[in-house]
Amino acid sequence: xxxxxxxxxxxxxRPPVALFLVFAALALAGLAMQRIEAGGLSPGDVEAFxxxxxxxxxxxxxxxxxxxxxxxxxxxxxxxxxxxxxxxxPRLDGVRTALVAAAFAGTLADLFAPFVVAARxxxxxxxxxxxxxxxxxxxxxxxxxxxxxARGGRVAGA
Amino acid sequence: xxDPRLKPFRLPALVFAGFLVVQATSxxxxxALKLGGGATGVRTFYLxxxxxxxxxxxxxxxxxxxxxxxxxxxxxxxxxxxxVAFARALPTRAARALAALAFGAALAGIAASFGVRYLGPxxxxxxxxxxALFEVTLLAWAALLVAVxxxxxxxxxxxxEARARADTxxxxxxxxxx
Numbered sequence: 367x368x369x370x371x372x373x374x375x376x377x378x379x380r381p382p383v384a385l386f387l388v389f390a391a392l393a394l395a396g397l398a399m400q401r402i403e404a405g406g407l408s409p410g411d412v413e414a415f416x417x418x419x420x421x422x423x424x425x426x427x428x429x430x431x432x433x434x435x436x437x438x439x440x441x442x443x444x445x446x447x448x449x450x451x452x453x454x455x456p457r458l459d460g461v462r463t464a465l466v467a468a469a470f471a472g473t474l475a476d477l478f479a480p481f482v483v484a485a486r487x488x489x490x491x492x493x494x495x496x497x498x499x500x501x502x503x504x505x506x507x508x509x510x511x512x513x514x515x516a517r518g519g520r521v522a523g524a
Numbered sequence: 525x526x527d528p529r530l531k532p533f534r535l536p537a538l539v540f541a542g543f544l545v546v547q548a549t550s551x552x553x554x555x556a557l558k559l560g561g562g563a564t565g566v567r568t569f570y571l572x573x574x575x576x577x578x579x580x581x582x583x584x585x586x587x588x589x590x591x592x593x594x595x596x597x598x599x600x601x602x603x604x605x606x607x608v609a610f611a612r613a614l615p616t617r618a619a620r621a622l623a624a625l626a627f628g629a630a631l632a633g634i635a636a637s638f639g640v641r642y643l644g645p646x647x648x649x650x651x652x653x654x655x656a657l658f659e660v661t662l663l664a665w666a667a668l669l670v671a672v673x674x675x676x677x678x679x680x681x682x683x684x685e686a687r688a689r690a691d692t693x694x695x696x697x698x699x700x701x702x
Contacts, residue, residue, distance in 0.1 A: 428557040435550035439596050442543030446603065449536035463535060470539045477546065 380519055383451060387512050390444050394504055397440065406497055409490030416484045416493075424484055434477050441473040441500070448507050455514035465507045472500035530611050534673045537607055541669035544604065548662045555655055563648040570640040570648075581641055590634050597630045604665045613672040626661035629654050 405411025418424045449466045452458055476496040483489050555561060559569045572580035605623045608614060614622065636651035 431553040438546040446540040453532035466535050
């Protein structure tokens, strides 16, 4: 954060920031692929995963908390980095707070939605919706930061 | 907020504090659900229980948990300690002590898992104590972030500062007029 707030360090910081954004995009894409492969876009499949198929064993409370534990690290760290980069990106005054707040709310909802799906039948669609909302918000924030970084680079180069 | 350059980082810092609380909560839930929350449960978890047909943890199983934590915990602690130090939320000595305590508790917790399994069940209380201490330090970091970056506190301190400045200016003007 120290070098992020020093304007003179901006040019030096740009290459590692660009590489971080590439890796963050790959991580988000991988997360989405993983979720889609596990039936994350079908309410029925989501419900079967958490509540068990036709009288099968539902996912244990420990497994649900494990998903929260891992997800909070991935979402939390990527969001913290993207929000910090958005904080120093110029010309984002109107959208910065909305983007970060939407990503925070979306990811938290996505992390805790499985508890609701596991507790009550017929709520598989909730996890699909929270996944869509969290992904959309994170991608929007990432794209905004990437565009701001690219613009900053062009201005510095001119 | 003492440094105006911190203002843009209010939201990222509060978001990070939120996720630290989620991390601490989920870790506590997992500790209670999987390890029983106490020394007896920790012993059973790592050494197994013949009556319940639960085998002792293998080295591969211990490493599977330890390795991701050896990467994730230092990364999170490094980031939060960096932000707290940058915001000058604590005196340097106190910040260093909290960082040392947090890193020490994390390392002790990870090492105690191997200790209980390979050195002796007597280390189970140490595992519980290290985990509890780490949880406390994690929540302390989150609380520090909130204390420094919470908008209400920032606005109140800014108002107080402005009032003090206005009082000084008004007082000085009055004195000059007199």
